[in-house]
Amino acid sequence: MRFDLFYELAVPRFTGLTEREVYDHSLDEIALADSAGFDGVWLVEHHFFREYSHCPAPEVLFGAISQRTERLRIGHGVVLLPFNHPVRVAERIAALDIMSGGRMDVGVGRGVSPLEYEVFGGKMSESRARVDEGLEILRRAWADEPFSFDGQFWSFPEIDVVPKPLQTPHPPLWTAAVSPETFPMAAEQGLGVLAGPFKPLFMISEDRQHFVDRCHELGKDPADLGFGMTVGAVVLDDHERAREVAGTNIRWFYEQLLRLTAPVLEKGGEAYRYYREELGTLRALTGGTPSLEGLEAAGMVVAGDAEHAIEQLRGLASHGIDHVLCAVQAGGVPHADVLRSIELFGEEVIPALRGMRTGVEAPAAGRGRGRPDMRIFLRESANVTPELLFQAMPLSFRRDRADGLRALYRIDLAGEGGGTWWVDVADGSCVVTREHEGQSPDVRIRSDAETWVELAKGNRSRLGAVLRRRLRVKGDRRKAAQFARLFG
Amino acid sequence: MRFDLFYELAVPRFTGLTEREVYDHSLDEIALADSAGFDGVWLVEHHFFREYSHCPAPEVLFGAISQRTERLRIGHGVVLLPFNHPVRVAERIAALDIMSGGRMDVGVGRGVSPLEYEVFGGKMSESRARVDEGLEILRRAWADEPFSFDGQFWSFPEIDVVPKPLQTPHPPLWTAAVSPETFPMAAEQGLGVLAGPFKPLFMISEDRQHFVDRCHELGKDPADLGFGMTVGAVVLDDHERAREVAGTNIRWFYEQLLRLTAPVLEKGGEAYRYYREELGTLRALTGGTPSLEGLEAAGMVVAGDAEHAIEQLRGLASHGIDHVLCAVQAGGVPHADVLRSIELFGEEVIPALRGMRTGVEAPAAGRGRGRPDMRIFLRESANVTPELLFQAMPLSFRRDRADGLRALYRIDLAGEGGGTWWVDVADGSCVVTREHEGQSPDVRIRSDAETWVELAKGNRSRLGAVLRRRLRVKGDRRKAAQFARLFG
Numbered sequence: 001m002r003f004d005l006f007y008e009l010a011v012p013r014f015t016g017l018t019e020r021e022v023y024d025h026s027l028d029e030i031a032l033a034d035s036a037g038f039d040g041v042w043l044v045e046h047h048f049f050r051e052y053s054h055c056p057a058p059e060v061l062f063g064a065i066s067q068r069t070e071r072l073r074i075g076h077g078v079v080l081l082p083f084n085h086p087v088r089v090a091e092r093i094a095a096l097d098i099m100s101g102g103r104m105d106v107g108v109g110r111g112v113s114p115l116e117y118e119v120f121g122g123k124m125s126e127s128r129a130r131v132d133e134g135l136e137i138l139r140r141a142w143a144d145e146p147f148s149f150d151g152q153f154w155s156f157p158e159i160d161v162v163p164k165p166l167q168t169p170h171p172p173l174w175t176a177a178v179s180p181e182t183f184p185m186a187a188e189q190g191l192g193v194l195a196g197p198f199k200p201l202f203m204i205s206e207d208r209q210h211f212v213d214r215c216h217e218l219g220k221d222p223a224d225l226g227f228g229m230t231v232g233a234v235v236l237d238d239h240e241r242a243r244e245v246a247g248t249n250i251r252w253f254y255e256q257l258l259r260l261t262a263p264v265l266e267k268g269g270e271a272y273r274y275y276r277e278e279l280g281t282l283r284a285l286t287g288g289t290p291s292l293e294g295l296e297a298a299g300m301v302v303a304g305d306a307e308h309a310i311e312q313l314r315g316l317a318s319h320g321i322d323h324v325l326c327a328v329q330a331g332g333v334p335h336a337d338v339l340r341s342i343e344l345f346g347e348e349v350i351p352a353l354r355g356m357r358t359g360v361e362a363p364a365a366g367r368g369r370g371r372p373d374m375r376i377f378l379r380e381s382a383n384v385t386p387e388l389l390f391q392a393m394p395l396s397f398r399r400d401r402a403d404g405l406r407a408l409y410r411i412d413l414a415g416e417g418g419g420t421w422w423v424d425v426a427d428g429s430c431v432v433t434r435e436h437e438g439q440s441p442d443v444r445i446r447s448d449a450e451t452w453v454e455l456a457k458g459n460r461s462r463l464g465a466v467l468r469r470r471l472r473v474k475g476d477r478r479k480a481a482q483f484a485r486l487f488g
Numbered sequence: 489m490r491f492d493l494f495y496e497l498a499v500p501r502f503t504g505l506t507e508r509e510v511y512d513h514s515l516d517e518i519a520l521a522d523s524a525g526f527d528g529v530w531l532v533e534h535h536f537f538r539e540y541s542h543c544p545a546p547e548v549l550f551g552a553i554s555q556r557t558e559r560l561r562i563g564h565g566v567v568l569l570p571f572n573h574p575v576r577v578a579e580r581i582a583a584l585d586i587m588s589g590g591r592m593d594v595g596v597g598r599g600v601s602p603l604e605y606e607v608f609g610g611k612m613s614e615s616r617a618r619v620d621e622g623l624e625i626l627r628r629a630w631a632d633e634p635f636s637f638d639g640q641f642w643s644f645p646e647i648d649v650v651p652k653p654l655q656t657p658h659p660p661l662w663t664a665a666v667s668p669e670t671f672p673m674a675a676e677q678g679l680g681v682l683a684g685p686f687k688p689l690f691m692i693s694e695d696r697q698h699f700v701d702r703c704h705e706l707g708k709d710p711a712d713l714g715f716g717m718t719v720g721a722v723v724l725d726d727h728e729r730a731r732e733v734a735g736t737n738i739r740w741f742y743e744q745l746l747r748l749t750a751p752v753l754e755k756g757g758e759a760y761r762y763y764r765e766e767l768g769t770l771r772a773l774t775g776g777t778p779s780l781e782g783l784e785a786a787g788m789v790v791a792g793d794a795e796h797a798i799e800q801l802r803g804l805a806s807h808g809i810d811h812v813l814c815a816v817q818a819g820g821v822p823h824a825d826v827l828r829s830i831e832l833f834g835e836e837v838i839p840a841l842r843g844m845r846t847g848v849e850a851p852a853a854g855r856g857r858g859r860p861d862m863r864i865f866l867r868e869s870a871n872v873t874p875e876l877l878f879q880a881m882p883l884s885f886r887r888d889r890a891d892g893l894r895a896l897y898r899i900d901l902a903g904e905g906g907g908t909w910w911v912d913v914a915d916g917s918c919v920v921t922r923e924h925e926g927q928s929p930d931v932r933i934r935s936d937a938e939t940w941v942e943l944a945k946g947n948r949s950r951l952g953a954v955l956r957r958r959l960r961v962k963g964d965r966r967k968a969a970q971f972a973r974l975f976g
Contacts, residue, residue, distance in 0.1 A: 011650075011651075019586055019650070019651040019652065020586050020654060023583070023586045023587055023651075027555075027587070047575075047579070047647075047649075048647045048648050048649065048650070049650075050648050050650050054650045054651045055583075056576075056579040056580075056583075056649075056650070056651075057547075057576070057579045057580040057582075057583045059545075059547060059548050059551070059580070060547050060548060060550060060551035060580050060583045060584050060587070061551060061583065061587070062548060062551065063547070063548040063549060063550065063551020063552040063553075063554075064551040064552060064554055064555045064587050065551075066551075066552055067515070067552045067555040067556055068555055084576075085607075085608055087535075087607060087608070088544075088545070088572075088608070091535070091544040091545045092544075092545040092547070092548050094545075095511070095543075095544075095545045095548045095549065096548050098507055098508050098511045099511055099515070099548070099549070099552050115645070115647065118644055118645055119575060119644040119645075119647055120573055120575070120576070156606055156607040157603070157606055157607075159535075159536045159603065159607055160536050160538050161535075161536065161544075162499075162507070162536070162537075162538050162542045162544070163499075163507040163511075163542045163544075164507065166508060
């Protein structure tokens with residue numbers, strides 16, 4: 001496994017920290033990680049996110065890190081390519097690659113903040129095309145020949161960009177990946193994947209499979225490109241202390257992330273459809289305040305003593321995640337705790353996991369084993385309604401279990417928040433609608449809204465509900481039996 | 489006096505240096521300067537200037553320097569504000585100010601490369617207005633309050649820029665200054681001045697006086713703002729070796745600078761009128777290859793042993809220059825020589841000059857004393873023609889000696905390159921024309937083209953020329969006697 005750090009430079013008001021303390025602490029922590037055995041460090045680029053992230057100019061920190069570390073790879077996680085001039089980005093990264101002795105990794109992304117586009121220019125609806133054009137310019141600027149460019153967004157006469165990066169042909173490229181279509185695209189474009197930070201493992205493990213499959217189709221080795229997942233991480237000698245810190249700081253981090261990404265759900269348009277329809281649903285389901293247990297079960301947090309952390313990370317590895325970006329300072333985790341986390345990773349966690357085989361090496365291994373599911377998010381939420389649950393069904397749809405299945409389900413729920421929903425499973429996909437003209441369902445399910453929510457949360461058993469007549473199922477028995485297994 | 493370093497990160501092909509060597513060497517040199525006693529270091533931002541300057545992204549080097557030094561002030565010399573988004577610049581500098589413990593100096597400028605505008609956007613003709621608007625945004629972004637902006641070039645809704653710089657209200661601001669109108673403007677806007685690098689002392693000392701005068705008119709202390717001048721500097725134990733190195737590397741630096749700034753003379757338009765009409769003339773006069781002696785006499789180079797350097801710098805100080813930016817690596821001066829230069833500055837030059845009073849402290853002192861003049865540029869040039877000399881007259885016009893003078897001179901030169909010129913001195917200004925309707929000259933001068941050029945170079949005396957009948961002067965005696973003194 002590869003172990004990196006991931007920093008957003010949080011300055012939460014409740015911690016009383018100053019910006020200077022956070023910057024100084026973070027540089028000290030990163031310097032420690034260099035000798036402790038970590039492999040890399042990634043810094044975000046976020047603008048105007050007071051408290052959550054005071055890191056709008058990671059490039060200048062990379063300059064500092066290049067002099068404070070000797071081994072760590074240094075990653076742009078990620079540079080917002082739609083509105084940073086790609087030539088300027090190419091120049092900066094080349095200079096950093098030189099100063100770091102060829103240790104740069106370059107993640108690119110389109111960001112999640114409509115405000116950033118309003119300030120820095122460009123249409124958010126064109127974000128993906130802008131990233132693609134930016135990548136083309138980066139590659140040409142890093143090549144030896146002078147070049148001119150006449151693109152959709154950027155055009156310029158012949159230029160001779162200097163300096164050139166040390167790594168040849170250029171530093172490895174990565175992409176932030178949230179939307180499902182990004183994962184196979186990464187394989188096609190030769191980009192490593194940076195998954196998360198707000199995406200649970202049960203969704204990411206599907207995404208990873210698409211990435212790996214597409215790599216294999218193209219004859220590429222996914223391990224050459226890489227697939228990293230960001231997790232909040234607090235590892236301390238005192239297990240309870242670690243969970244307390246994570247319960248405060250890391251939970252705050254995810255809450256803020258959900259809050260700050262809200263505008264993209266409204267304003268992102270078609271290019272961010274996935275955010276609105278799937279992550280938006282997840283946000284609504286959790287009420288914006290996921291529990292530590294929920295985050296942990298979803299593979300998004302590692303919090304506890306070293307033994308616990310090793311167990312958690314083995315779980316991730318069993319789902320193919322062989323590269324984690326540890327957000328050790330997320331939400332303003334106290335400096336002393338971050339330092340100790342880094343030490344414990346170096347002394348115990350990393351040595352225990354360094355050589356282990358993961359799903360990327362053996363793509364299909366472990367798939368589905370102990371797979372976490374969405375119930376963990378729902379259990380503590382007061383927000384769950386049948387409508388939200390049906391919206392969320394495509395998120396947890398187990399394509400791997402639907403092979404060849406063709407079934408139409410009609411669900412009628414009585415009581416407040418109830419109604420009728422149709423779930424149409426065909427060709428490995430799942431569509432939920434409120435109406436369905438002209439067809440009879442294969443299976444008809446009747447229940448009430450309250451029971452349906454409790455079943456979804458796992459607070460009641462289906463058998464008990466049937467026995468107590470709160471759940472009635474009619475129609476094709478085989479298809480009826482498959483229904484629950486389809487949504488893991 | 490204040491002593492800074494000035495870097496362009498030259499990678500001249502003839503030196504055989506790699507980009508990595510230049511970056512590594514420069515960082516080592518700057519770290520040495522930190523302990524040797526220098527006060528600051530400035531890095532340029534130039535794009536697409538292969539060999540001359542491989543420094544398009546100084547911000548990432550500042551990050552490195554913030555960790556390699558403890559005392560040095562760190563200066564953007566200068567950030568090209570017309571096409572770097574000012575909010576992005578504000579963010580970067582705030583982060584750097586934090587990491588350096590409040591050591592940033594921020595020079596802004598409009599650049600001299602039409603190509604940079606073609607690539608990064610914006611009209612070069614609007615460069616000054618763009619800088620002004622950019623400065624306003626910088627100041628607001630560094631203030632505590634969120635703000636929105638609706639300007640000529642940049643507009644955006646309310647943003648809360650983080651982080652904030654450590655220095656309050658913000659890091660000192662400076663401006664690159666070449667055009668004469670920039671100097672009083674700097675005083676008005678509260679900006680320090682960075683003069684040069686390609687402008688001789690006899691021009692800069694006039695500029696400085698305008699800056700100082702305007703400061704005093706406004707009740708400001710020019711020393712609070714600062715006035716620095718860039719000079720090429722090679723100081724070695726072996727005087728001859730220093731002059732040899734400077735004669736190779738520093739001369740190359742100035743040659744390249746003249747070559748690379750040529751496009752602005754053609755394409756800069758009205759906003760760069762001064763470059764075309766005055767610096768362009770200077771370039772033509774020197775044939776683009778000024779001699780080391782010429783550069784030294786013009787106060788643009790300090791080259792020799794420590795004793796010689798101290799003498800040279802005393803000369804600058806006597807003209808009010810109390811802050812020098814030493815281009816120690818200009819043109820790829822060998823690393824070992826740069827290191828020794830820095831040591832000798834620290835051991836001998838800086839201690840000898842540190843406490844001396846200069847013209848900024850006593851504005852009028854030393855004015856005109858031993859004032860270098862333009863002849864030194866002309867002496868070794870094969871390019872000098874009477875036409876160029878007349879074009880150059882306004883450059884060397886001594887406004888301070890023209891007080892109250894009103895005189896019209898007619899000069900007729902025989903031979904190849906000869907002709908008739910009129911020099912009209914009135915109200916402290918000087919206008920040269922080829923024709924002058926309806927007036928009789930106060931003084932009429934006859935000579936031949938060859939003699940005129942030799943006189944200008946200082947190779948012949950005026951008295952000798954008169955005695956040998958190569959120079960004849962008729963008309964108002966007092967005004968005739970003043971003619972030579974007017975162009976120093």
